[in-house]
Amino acid sequence: xxxxxxxxxxxxxxxxxxxxxxxxxxxxxxxxxxxxxxxxxxxxxxxxxxxxxxxxxxxxxxxxxxxxxxxxxxxxxxxxxxxxxxxxxxxxxxxxxxxxxxxxxxxxxxxxxxxxxxxxxxxxxxxxxxxxxxxxxxxxxxxxxxxxxxxxxxxxxxxxxxxxxxxxxxxxxxxxxxxxxxxxxxxxxxxxxxxxxxxxxxxxxxxxxxxxxxxxxxxxxxxxxxxxxxxxxxxxxxxxxxxxxxxxxxxxxxxxxxxxxxxxxxxxxxxxxxxxxxxxxxxxxxxxxxxxxxxxxxxxxxxxxxxxxxxxxxxxxxxxxxxxxxxxxxxxxxxxxxxxxxxxxxxxxxxxxxxxxxxxxxxxxxxxxxxxxxxxxxxxxxxxx
Amino acid sequence: xxxxxxxxxxxxxxxxxxxxxxxxxxxxxxxxxxxxxxxxxxxxxxxxxxxxxxxxxxxxxxxxxxxxxxxxxxxxxxxxxxxxxxxxxxxxxxxxxxxxxxxxxxxxxxxxxxxxxxxxxxxxxxxxxxxxxxxxxxxxxxxxxxxxxxxxxxxxxxxxxxxxxxxxxxxxxxxxxxxxxxxxxxxxxxxxxxxxxxxxxxxxxxxxxxxxxxxxxxxxxxxxxxxxxxxxxxxxxxxxxxxxxxxxxxxxxxxxxxxxxxxxxxxxxxxxxxxxxxxxxxxxxxxxxxxxxxxxxxxxxxxxxxxxxxxxxxxxxxxxxxxxxxxxxxxxxxxxxxxxxxxxxxxxxxxxxxxxxxxxxxxxxxxxxxxxxxxxxxxxxxxxxxxxxxxxxx
Numbered sequence: 038x039x040x041x042x043x044x045x046x047x048x049x050x051x052x053x054x055x056x057x058x059x060x061x062x063x064x065x066x067x068x069x070x071x072x073x074x075x076x077x078x079x080x081x082x083x084x085x086x087x088x089x090x091x092x093x094x095x096x097x098x099x100x101x102x103x104x105x106x107x108x109x110x111x112x113x114x115x116x117x118x119x120x121x122x123x124x125x126x127x128x129x130x131x132x133x134x135x136x137x138x139x140x141x142x143x144x145x146x147x148x149x150x151x152x153x154x155x156x157x158x159x160x161x162x163x164x165x166x167x168x169x170x171x172x173x174x175x176x177x178x179x180x181x182x183x184x185x186x187x188x189x190x191x192x193x194x195x196x197x198x199x200x201x202x203x204x205x206x207x208x209x210x211x212x213x214x215x216x217x218x219x220x221x222x223x224x225x226x227x228x229x230x231x232x233x234x235x236x237x238x239x240x241x242x243x244x245x246x247x248x249x250x251x252x253x254x255x256x257x258x259x260x261x262x263x264x265x266x267x268x269x270x271x272x273x274x275x276x277x278x279x280x281x282x283x284x285x286x287x288x289x290x291x292x293x294x295x296x297x298x299x300x301x302x303x304x305x306x307x308x309x310x311x312x313x314x315x316x317x318x319x320x321x322x323x324x325x326x327x328x329x330x331x332x333x334x335x336x337x338x339x340x341x342x343x344x345x346x347x348x349x350x351x352x353x354x355x356x357x358x359x360x361x362x363x364x365x366x367x368x369x370x371x372x373x374x375x376x377x378x379x380x381x382x383x384x385x386x387x388x389x390x391x392x393x394x395x396x397x398x399x400x401x402x403x404x405x406x407x408x409x410x411x412x413x414x415x416x417x418x419x420x421x422x
Numbered sequence: 423x424x425x426x427x428x429x430x431x432x433x434x435x436x437x438x439x440x441x442x443x444x445x446x447x448x449x450x451x452x453x454x455x456x457x458x459x460x461x462x463x464x465x466x467x468x469x470x471x472x473x474x475x476x477x478x479x480x481x482x483x484x485x486x487x488x489x490x491x492x493x494x495x496x497x498x499x500x501x502x503x504x505x506x507x508x509x510x511x512x513x514x515x516x517x518x519x520x521x522x523x524x525x526x527x528x529x530x531x532x533x534x535x536x537x538x539x540x541x542x543x544x545x546x547x548x549x550x551x552x553x554x555x556x557x558x559x560x561x562x563x564x565x566x567x568x569x570x571x572x573x574x575x576x577x578x579x580x581x582x583x584x585x586x587x588x589x590x591x592x593x594x595x596x597x598x599x600x601x602x603x604x605x606x607x608x609x610x611x612x613x614x615x616x617x618x619x620x621x622x623x624x625x626x627x628x629x630x631x632x633x634x635x636x637x638x639x640x641x642x643x644x645x646x647x648x649x650x651x652x653x654x655x656x657x658x659x660x661x662x663x664x665x666x667x668x669x670x671x672x673x674x675x676x677x678x679x680x681x682x683x684x685x686x687x688x689x690x691x692x693x694x695x696x697x698x699x700x701x702x703x704x705x706x707x708x709x710x711x712x713x714x715x716x717x718x719x720x721x722x723x724x725x726x727x728x729x730x731x732x733x734x735x736x737x738x739x740x741x742x743x744x745x746x747x748x749x750x751x752x753x754x755x756x757x758x759x760x761x762x763x764x765x766x767x768x769x770x771x772x773x774x775x776x777x778x779x780x781x782x783x784x785x786x787x788x789x790x791x792x793x794x795x796x797x798x799x800x801x802x803x804x805x806x807x808x809x810x811x812x813x814x815x816x
Contacts, residue, residue, distance in 0.1 A: 058697060065693035072686045102591045103524035103537055105489065105768065106623065132490070140671075201490040203482060203656075268624070270591050272526075285534050286763035286770060297454060297683065304450040304687070308694040311443030315701045 052344045055316070059348060062312045066352025066394060069305035071360040073298055074390040078364065078382050080294040084284055093253060095156065096245040097128070098260050098273035105201075107239035108269050119259045121252030122245055126152040127227045129241030133197030133206055143183050145197060145206070147227035148244070150178070156246055157214060165191040165212035174229055176211035180220040184213050195223070204233040245273070302393055309349060309401040317341060317405035324409050325417025337409050342402040349398030350391075357390045424722050425713070430730040434737070437702060441734055444691075444698045448738025448792055449745060451687040452785040456746040458680035459781055461760065464773040465673040472606035473662035477550055478642060480632040480649055480659045487669070487766040488631045489522045489539075495627045497655055504648065506641030507634055510549060516635035518547035521619045521628075524769050525590050525612075528580045536761070538579060539611045539769040540569065540590075542619030542629075550633050554608050559584045559599030564615050567622070570599040571612035574759050574772045588612070593622045607666060610764070610772045633662065671765045688792055691735070695796025699731050703804045710804050711812030720805040727804050731797020732790045739789025743782040750777035 053059055098116070100106035107129075116125045129147035134140070150171040163181055170178045177195065189195070189210060197206040208225050231237055245260065247253045253275060260273040274282070317324070324337060361382050369380045434441050473479070480501065481491035498519040508516045521542035526535050541547075548554065548561065562568035569588060576582045581589070581597070588595040595614060603609035616629065636642040642661070649659040703710070710723060718726075753775065764771040 057700065061693050061697045061700075065690050065697075068686060068690040068693070072683070072690070075686075076683075100591070101526070102623070103526045105524045106591075134486075198484055200484065200486050203484070203492055266592065268592070282535070286536055297458075300450050300454050301687070304447045304690070307443045307450075308447050308690070308697075311440060311694070312697055315440060315697070319701075319704075 048340055048343045048347070051320070051340070052347055055319070058312065058316065062309065062348050063352045063355060065308050065312075066305065066349055066397070067356030067359065069301055069308070070353050070356030070390045070394055071363075073301050073305075073393060074357055074360045074382060074386055075364070076294055076298050076301065077386045077389060078380055080291065080298075081383070081386065082380055083294075084281075084291060093250060093275055093277060094158070094247050095276040096247060096253065096257060096260070096273050097276055097279040098243040098245060098271050099241075099279075101270040101272045104242070106269075107241055108243065108271065110238050110240055112243065112264060112269070112271070113240075115263055116243055116245060116260060119256060119263065121248050121256045121259075123248040124152055124155045124246040126156065126244050127240035127242075128244035129227060129230060130201075131197065131199065131206065131225075131230065132201045133199050135195065135197055141200070143180075143221045143223060145177075145208075145223040145225060147230045147241070148224050149227055150224075153224060153244075156244060157217060160214045160217035160220075162212050163215050165210070167212050170211040170224075173209065173211055174226045175207065175209055177208035177223050177225040178212050178214055179210050179224075180217075180222050181213050181215035182220040183223065184210070202230070202234065204230070206230075206233075243271075243273075302397075305393075306397055306400055309345070309397055310404055312348075312401075314405045314408070316344070317408065321409075321412065321417050325412065325414050328412075328417065329414050334410055338402075338406045341406050341409065342399065345402040345405075346395065346398035349394045349401065353391050353394030356394075357387050361387065425718060425726040427729065430726060430733055433702070433706075433730055434734050437705075440698055440701055441737075444694050444734060445738040445741060447694050448691050448735040448789050449741035451684070451691045451792070452739050452742025452789050453746045453749075454687060455680055455684040455788065456742065456777060456781050456785045457749065457775070458676055458683065459784075460746065460750065460775040460777045461773075462673040462676035462680065463778060463781065464760065464775040465676070465762070465771065466670060467605065467776055468607050468609070468771065468773045469666045469669045469672075471604070472608065472666040473664075474551065474553075474635075475661050475663040476642070477633055477635050477662035478645060478649075478659045479662045479665045480634065480657050481630075481665075483656045483658045488520075488665075489524070489767045489769075491630050493519065493629045493632055493657065495519070495629065497657065498629060498632055500655070501632055501634065501649070504645060506636050506645050508637045508641075510546070514546065516546050516550055518544045518550055518633045519616060519629040520544070520547060520631050520633060521616050521623065521625060522630040522767065523619060523623050524767075525588065527582070527588060530578055530580050536579075537763075537769040538575060538582075539767055540588075540595075540619065541611050541613050542616030543613050544616045547613070547616075547633065550635055551608065553604045553606065555602050555604070557600050557602045559597075562598055562614050565618065566615065567593060567595050567618055568598045569595040569612045569614040570601055571597055572609045572772070573600040573602050574609045575612060576600055577757075577759065578761060578770075578772060582612070590622055595622075605774070607669075607764075607771065610761075610770060632657075669764070669766045672762065672771060684788070688788070691738075691792050692796040695731055695735055695793055696799060698734065699727065699797040699800035700803070702730070703727065703800045706804075707807060707812050707815040710807055711809050711815075714807075714809045715813065724801045724805045727801030728794055728797050731793040731801070733793070735789045735793030735796065736786065738792075739786040742789065743785055746785075747777050747782065750775070 100108050113125060116122060126149045127147060131145040131147060132141050133145055154167060170176050191210050191213065193210050195208045199205055206225065245256065247256050257273045260271055264271040327337060364380055364382050481488060482493060485491035502515055502517055510516055523540045524537045525540050527538045528535050557573055562570050571582050581587050584597055584600060586597045588597065636645050646659045649655060649657050713723060759772050759774055761770045761772050
């Protein structure tokens with residue numbers, strides 16, 4: 038009797054009796070789930086830049102007109118005086134091209150070394166010494182990621198061709214930092230840039246460190262009002278808000294990825310539903326026999342649901358797990374030249390993928406279940422294929 | 423002997439329930455790929471249709487884009503008197519010193535802010551770009567804080583409509599007219615008086631670039647050489663159209679995304695097609711046996727099933743093309759534009775997405791390939807069925 042065979046092994050046997058179809062189904066669910074998780078991760082990477090605990094302490098102040106408009110050096114004293122400001126430094130993006138490269142692959146910033154030290158909060162100097170960087174006007178502080186990527190060592194001289202500035206830089210690596218949220222950048226003496234530009238009197242942006250997390254909002258509004266109605270009005274915002282404003286310039290990234298994800302999910306549902314109905318149609322006759330033997334409809338539903346749910350979950354585990362391993366092994370930062378530095382597949386995203394797969398399993402079993410419910414035993418027994 | 427094509431077509435149609443989902447699946451893959459490529463195509467078309475091949479664009483040596491370039495007033499004065507520059511009807515040399523500046527402006531409907539590109543042009547600047555036409559209001563006047571903006575920008579940013587005001591720090595620019603850039607990169611710009619712009623943006627004696635029109639092809643060659651080789655100037659000249667055709671980095675992310683998604687989704691679709699075709703083979707075991715008995719060779723059965731797979735997903739491809747084309751028609755009819763950041767100028771570039779015939783053809787070929795790969799294994803299985811067992815099967 039069938040009850041002798043346990044229900045679960047009956048379902049398992051059914052699911053696996055056409056091994057090829059089962060594995061193809063699992064594979065297509067796996068690929069779709071993997072794709073979905075990847076898309077969600079990419080969307081997160083592009084819309085929510087990683088947050089370091091201390092990023093909220095750091096404030097960027099730029100010219101209100103736009104980022105490319107510089108600010109006068111004379112503003113520094115006024116910013117330093119604002120209550121709640123722990124430190125301030127010029128922060129000028131140089132955007133030079135390294136050696137023969139045709140695109141900027143890592144940023145160089147002009148800073149005032151003595152003041153900049155405090156901004157490295159969670160970072161530490163792993164090679165060389167910060168004092169050497171402070172002392173030598175032609176030196177730079179380099180991120181460990183970039184150092185490793187090119188195989189540089191302390192003492193090497195890096196040459197940059199200016200793209201925004203009509204000057205070139207030659208910087209000796211004096212120290213290496215790591216442990217910050219972004220270990221790729223190169224910091225050099227702002228004084229060097231001033232010298233080369235003929236005492237220019239301008240900086241790109243101000244980098245401000247608030248004394249406490251509570252002081253941040255006050256500092257921001259103070260900086261903004263201090264320079265209102267001057268020749269160079271200022272827009273200050275937290276480092277994080279500043280990064281997010283870059284992302285918003287990509288246009289409607291959320292909508293784009295949202296709609297692609299929707300199409301992927303739709304396709305996924307479709308493929309699974311068709312496979313499930315194929316599997317059920319193939320054994321219509323058996324289901325009719327089961328019905329004839331006295332199994333109730335809801336028991337048949339349970340068989341179908343369990344099978345479809347099981348296959349979908351297998352696919353989810355393979356797909357999501359595979360993608361997780363894949364993105365944790367691949368060095369995407371090196372591959373995309375630092376464009377996608379983290380690409381973290383978060384538990385939340387994986388759970389979303391799993392949930393979609395589970396719903397899918399349930400959804401896919403509805404069609405075949407309805408067909409089974411409607412069939413009469415006689416008709417089912419007559420079915421040939 | 424080959425099986426008639428009708429056999430495959432009918433099979434696909436008769437078993438519509440199983441085939442439908444595969445067809446729709448392939449359609450989804452094809453439309454995602456076509457639409458992403460269409461976004462990239464739109465951006466590429468923008469740069470391809472910008473610039474007059476007769477014009478020369480002069481920028482600082484070493485700068486990668488106009489926005490990062492610096493040209494002094496002194497250099498402009500020297501260039502003005504170079505020989506071989508075309509003159510207009512009033513006898514003035516066709517040369518314009520320009521200033522490219524970014525202005526952070528609020529989006530219409532409260533969607534945050536984005537950088538827009540404001541170009542300061544000298545009087546000949548408009549004449550040098552004959553494809554740009556005024557569609558509403560008037561051009562800005564010299565010496566005034568007035569700006570004429572692209573019609574496409576007017577639909578995206580607050581204050582960019584005729585009569586509106588664009589705030590640049592403490593300065594206010596009045597919008598006096600709208601122009602149409604004929605699908606070029608100028609569709610993402612606002613134009614104003616260059617000298618007024620130098621004052622507002624505190625640029626002293628600096629312009630960004632110079633645009634000039636040589637008399638003829640020979641003059642173009644000699645001017646290019648003369649400007650580029652003059653070490654005092656440290657400038658670089660190239661045809662305006664060439665400069666813009668190189669600005670393709672903006673389309674790159676969309677192309678990469680299309681490639682990656684296309685590959686991953688295609689693999690999924692191949693699995694779906696394989697499943698459908700296996701089911702199809704299994705259901706037709708007896709039929710295949712009969713065909714073999716009638717004298718059809720193994721190879722003709724393989725080919726027949728391959729064709730069936732190709733037809734199956736080719737239908738999906740057609741559906742995908744139809745879907746993306748109707749979306750395209752809808753977008754054009756509604757006048758919807760898209761915007762993304764231009765990595766060269768760092769401002770928002772406005773573009774239209776374009777579903778072109780060659781894109782649709784690529785999509786179709788792609789779908790047929792999916793079908794062929796997906797039906798390969800089932801076709802081989804069908805061909806290898808032992809005739810007697812096949813005939814006996816239910």
